[in-house]
Amino acid sequence: MHSLDLFVIKSALTSFLLFAVVFFFALRWISQPAVLNWIVRIFVLVAIIHFFHAVIALRGMSPFASQTNLFAASFCLLISFVIYGLTSFLYIICIFGPFETSVRSRILRELCSCYPEGFSYQQILTKYNNRVIIQRRLDKLLCASKVSFDGQFYRLKKKMTFFSLTEFFVKQMKRWLQ
């Protein structure tokens, strides 16, 4: 593999590992509603570190030591960012996401707390029910500034956040696939 190729992959994976480690330690202090905000902040912080590190490293690498290869260097940096972004996204959605939001996993967790005894449906609902599910999500949407709350009513804001982006992609996919 060419040294540039190795550099792009190594720098992207190093940044992803840094993101995962910083996020892992930050989780001890982050409240549950603020998780999404902190994911974005940590991602951006690591992306800035990644940018400066990659620029310094690329400047010293042949054949990027001269100005004429600025576009190629920028392209390598862009691909490195793309790989970093996608691996971080997949980590959040596949590893952290189910732990944070999965209803099925929570039901299993509740049943595990009384294992080997079981719970009836009503007993499960006393610990985990629609009100808990909705309130948690409203708190997260409020923290992510997707909704506003005046003390009584919640209102949707037209702000482009992670939820809006994913909703947009899912809607487009539904149009094409169904």
Add this chain to the structure above:
Amino acid sequence: MIFITLSLLFFCLTVIAHVFLCHRQKAAGLLTRPFFYLFLLGLALLMFLLFLGPEDVFALKKIGMWGVPLKGSAVAVYILFMACYFIFYFGMQVESPTRRMIQLMEKKPAVSLEDLVGQMSNDSLILPRINDLLKHEYIRKEGERYFLTTRGVRVASIVKFYEKLFSRPMGG
């Protein structure tokens, strides 16, 4: 750049093939196995072209920026894009409570917690998921009570491990 372009082209072709298969399928449900085979086929063809194909096809040394030799990165980009596509495809089939809440809030200018609780009952949020866990044998039902199966205990153990690892209780 040409290698990344090739990778993106393969991604688009795989997605188009998957969309075509989805339109041909009459029954509802996820086409995960055909997707996985398409992904592997695309990956194999891409890797063949990048690593085993003739070098002079792209005339790398003469093309300049187009010849930036990012073969490994091209493969990584293809795999990551396919994984993201699958996540969105899977997400399309599963209705998350957050999505339903946002849909309800889009229909009315202002909603209270009680409005949402009234519209999203336990029977629509919890019961279908319990039935799904029963269907996939993560839990079993004896009389009126639900119990974890061996499979369910394994998953619950992973959740407990995550709680210790992240030093926070599970969400849900």
